[in-house]
Amino acid sequence: MMLWLLLFALRVPLGLDTHIPVPDDNPLRAETVALGRKLFFEKQLSRDGTVACATCHDPNRAFTDEHPRAKGIGGQIGPRRSPRILNRAWGKSFFWDGRAATLEDQVVQPITNPLEMAMPLDDAVSRLAAMPAYNQLDVLTLRRALASYVRTILAGDSPYDRYIAGDRTALDAQQQKGLNLFRGKAGCISCHLGPNLTDEDFHVTDAGKSIDKGRNGAFKTPSLRQVAEAAPYFHDGSAPTLEAVIDHYDKGGTDPEMRPLRLAPDEKQAIVAFLKSLTGVVREGM
Numbered sequence: 505m506m507l508w509l510l511l512f513a514l515r516v517p518l519g520l521d522t523h524i525p526v527p528d529d530n531p532l533r534a535e536t537v538a539l540g541r542k543l544f545f546e547k548q549l550s551r552d553g554t555v556a557c558a559t560c561h562d563p564n565r566a567f568t569d570e571h572p573r574a575k576g577i578g579g580q581i582g583p584r585r586s587p588r589i590l591n592r593a594w595g596k597s598f599f600w601d602g603r604a605a606t607l608e609d610q611v612v613q614p615i616t617n618p619l620e621m622a623m624p625l626d627d628a629v630s631r632l633a634a635m636p637a638y639n640q641l642d643v644l645t646l647r648r649a650l651a652s653y654v655r656t657i658l659a660g661d662s663p664y665d666r667y668i669a670g671d672r673t674a675l676d677a678q679q680q681k682g683l684n685l686f687r688g689k690a691g692c693i694s695c696h697l698g699p700n701l702t703d704e705d706f707h708v709t710d711a712g713k714s715i716d717k718g719r720n721g722a723f724k725t726p727s728l729r730q731v732a733e734a735a736p737y738f739h740d741g742s743a744p745t746l747e748a749v750i751d752h753y754d755k756g757g758t759d760p761e762m763r764p765l766r767l768a769p770d771e772k773q774a775i776v777a778f779l780k781s782l783t784g785v786v787r788e789g790m
């Protein structure tokens with residue numbers, strides 16, 4: 505028991521807290537994680553057998569996809585963008601509006617969502633339980649396994665992390681200027697902070713073009729890890745590039761936290777260059 509805990513701790517990429525929070529009743533076990541991994545790639549969890557979790561959360565795209573808004577079974581388009589699911593073990597609530605309190609709650613919701621996988625949970629579980637690969641699967645085991653696998657998806661060890669760890673050459677001059685703006689004049693750090701570059705809280709940024717109200721008009725601050733790999737941006741995928749995101753912040757919004765920034769063109773470019781330094785290593789499984 506102690507041994508695998510130690511080995512697992514060693515696999516946590518540079519820049520993250522080496523302690524991974526895990527609920528008492530669902531400890532990280534290699535077997536549970538392996539089952540969760542299998543389920544994450546299992547298309548039979550969807551009604552017509554065409555969509556897996558990994559369809560929308562593609563490991564080769566920082567665990568998101570290329571669609572501005574999620575594409576579920578039958579090509580149906582949902583209201584929101586698939587988020588990058590990275591370092592969610594440290595999440596305080598889940599979904600753009602935070603409506604799921606734990607990962608164990610969250611992971612079954614895409615299965616039953618009519619626009620995503622559209623399978624009643626009992627049907628999904630009995631279909632899988634009839635397959636030799638999943639003998640005796642039940643809902644609780646499925647919840648725990650998927651949540652455990654999601655907890656092992658970790659992103660870190662980026663040039664930014666190496667810079668913070670003391671390697672002053674890890675960021676070039678433009679990226680260092682971008683980091684200073686991020687922490688200073690542009691005020692990004694007031695919401696995008698800590699090892700995961702998020703306060704896990706909700707803010708009114710006026711981002712997005714949809715009528716989606718999120719949580720009383722607010723949306724959860726996303727982590728910025730691997731962000732350069734994962735266009736388009738915002739909860740409805742309405743910002744095609746990082747430059748478009750910066751222009752949105754520059755303009756400001758209706759909330760006092762969103763005052764206009766008046767950034768010069770070279771300052772905007774420096775912030776974009778800095779955001780690219782947040783691309784590092786993504787690991788999953790154990």
Ligand code: HEC
Pocket residue numbers: 544555556557558559560561574575576577582584585586587588589592595597598599600601610611612614615619620621650654
């Ligand atoms: C059709 C695309 C699609 C499929 C399939 C899908 N997801 Fe998602 N996922 C999304 C979207 C869209 C959101 C955000 C929804 C919202 O905020 O209302 C999301 C949110 C999440 C989150 C919350 C992340 C956060 O930081 O708040 C997790 C975790 C997650 N999905 C895991 C899974 C798992 C596990 C599966 C398979 C059981 C799965 N997803 C299947 C599109 C998908």
Ligand code: HEC
Pocket residue numbers: 588686690691692693694695696706707708709711712723724725726727728731736737738739740746749750753761762775
């Ligand atoms: C008041 C809090 C707040 C401040 C300040 C802030 N952000 Fe954000 N950021 C958010 C929230 C909330 C979202 C999600 C908005 C949405 O999609 O509705 C977000 C989204 C983003 C995204 C898109 C990520 C994705 O996955 O779609 C990027 C990139 C980003 N912010 C970078 C920055 C930068 C750079 C700054 C400084 C110029 C900044 N943010 C300032 C709260 C903030």
